[in-house]
Each structure stands twice: as structure tokens, then as C-alpha cells.
Amino acid sequence: MGWSAVIVAAGASSRAGDGPKKPWRSLGRRPVVAWSLAAMAAAGAERIVLVVAEGDEALAAEAIGGLPGVLVVTGGATRALSVRKGLAALPDDDSASAVLVHDAARPFVRAAHASALLAALPAADGAAPALPVADTLKRIEAGSTVTASREGLFRAQTPQAFGLRTLRAAYAAWSEADGEPTDDAQVVERAGGRVVLLPGDPMLMKLTYPEDFAMAEALAGAQTLTRVAQGFDAHRFGPGDHVTLCGVAIPHDKALAGHSDADAGLHALTDALLGAIGDGDIGQHFPPSDPKWRGADSSVFVRDALERVRQRGGRLVNVDVTLVCERPKIAPHRQAMRERLAALLELPLDAVSVKATTTEQMGFTGRGEGLAAQAVAVVQLPA
């Protein structure tokens, strides 16, 4: 069953203290909402609709980065209006599909949450994670405390899953006289739908108060998996007047031979990116036998590999490339290479390293028969 995600990030964050609104605050060096975006992408959402407050579109674009398939929609004055706008942005012909509605302020959602909720759907109109109330409940009456029963009480979290058609119909049936719903399950309940509760997760906590952010920051590191991967490539010199390395053309009395532009730096980098997600190698995705890649600009291969990382909800942290040759001299071009890679990979300059070395005239690079490149990439994936 195909499914879409609607992530609601249009609230006023009135209880969260000073500073940026919750979705745009930094958590583990990413905006809060970027966590949910990555998790929904990793969980296999066909589409993600991100509902933001008017004026926050640029912040949204920054948080999305290169994540594919995300549509930004401007929300309404209330959460319910924002959800309606998010639902309206999904294609109409998707009658069989499901939707997960999620609050951006719950950053630690994971693919496993999404799949458990979706699996519960065929037997119900909606599914929501919920935690039993563990603390004793108190009410103040006339200045005195009264203890209330917590029997049968649950705290509902998000994401919540529904048939897309079911949720749309429920919102259409909701009237202003019904008040303001605080979650989507309530809207479906009101329309007569049956919502099942699945075991909630303390990690799905909602960041609400300033102190919540300090706790979330402490938890953020444990929610990210760091992968380190390497790539290696070598190309032979042939006749020509320049070589292309790390996307920069360098005048030389030889060229590099290869089926594409023979940019060994970018080829090693492509393999490092693919290695971080266990997705084969450059030769598998771009076979040398395919005439399409003859003379190709190797940045195409890097972009493709980066896209694959992003489709897994991954984020590239840094790259480190070492070029091995006696000639041409790399040092005069090192800064241009770093700038080119930083632009290609959408990384800050200090996260891009290009180094050069020789093999002291030993071996094939030492004899000038060709050159070699090594690359290391660090990628963070949802844990």
C-alpha cells in the first residue's frame, strides 16, 4: 500500500520560550523538522507534505536540503486547518493509499513507528501510538488538590495513520461547533471511525517547553547512525592536454583515459557515498559498457550517489579525498577543487578536504603511468 506523510510545522511554538519556532531550532546540528523529514523518507513515504507557517518557506527549503519528494504547503491559523491544507495537497486519485500525520515537534520518529501504524490500518480506520498515564493525576478544586483516576487514560502521540479517504471525509464532516481538535484521531472518532491505539514510545515525546530541548539534545546523538565508507579509483594517462580532477580541469601534457571524463577523484567519491549505504559501486550503476557515459561529466555520478544517500534519509557530514600522482601538481588547484566539491555536495567548505601525495616515484603513479584517488565519506543515517 502506498502512503504519504503530512508533517505539521505551522504552529506558533508559544510555550517553547524565546528563539526560533520549534521546527527550525537546531537539534543535533539539524533543524528539528529535518529529523521527521528524514525518518519519513527512510520509512518509504511516497510523498511528504510539509505544512509551514506563512513566511517560513525559506526555512523549510533549508531544512529539506536535497531530500526528494517533499512538497511545502502554507498552513492555516489552527492545527486542524493546517492538516486540511496538507491533505488537500495530496493527489485525489489516491483512494487506496494511507496517510501518516505527524507533528514536527516530535523529532525522534523512526521508520519502525511508521510501519507498525500502517500495518494496523487494514483492521481500523485509524491507528495512533499512545502511552498509559503513569503519574498520579491531580486537579485543583477550590484551592485544594483532588486525585483523579488514571484508569483507562492514555496520552496519544503522533504519527497517526489513516486511510487518506477516511481522514479527508472525517475533516470534511467536522464542524466548528465540535470545537478545535487536538489530534487527527479525534476527528476520525467524531465521524464514527474506529481508531486503535498501539503502544506508544517515550521517544515520540513532543518538544513543548524550553527544558524539553535540552533533554532532546542529549538524546539526539543516540538516534543517529554514523557510517564511514571509502572509495578508490585509478586511471591511466593517455594523449591530451588536460586532466579533470574533483571537477576541475587542469592543464597538463597528458589526459586521463576512461569511458567518462575519467575524473578519478569524483569516481572514488561516488564509491565512498555508495559504500556508506551499501548500494554497490559506480560500475554497477553506470556500466563502462554503456555508451551513454562516454565523456560524461562525472559530477552526474556523484549527484546520483548523493541522491541515493538522501533517499535513505541520510545526511552527508564530510568528505576527504586524496589524489596520488607525481604530476600534475595538485596544490595550486586544491582550493578550486574544494569549492567545486562543496558546491556539488552542498557541504560547507570546512567539511570538504582535498589532499595530494606522491608515491616517491614508486609504482604506476610514481612512473607517471596514471594517477589514483582515494575518498572517505561520513554519512549519518536515521538509527
Ligand code: MG
Ligand atoms: Mg574511474
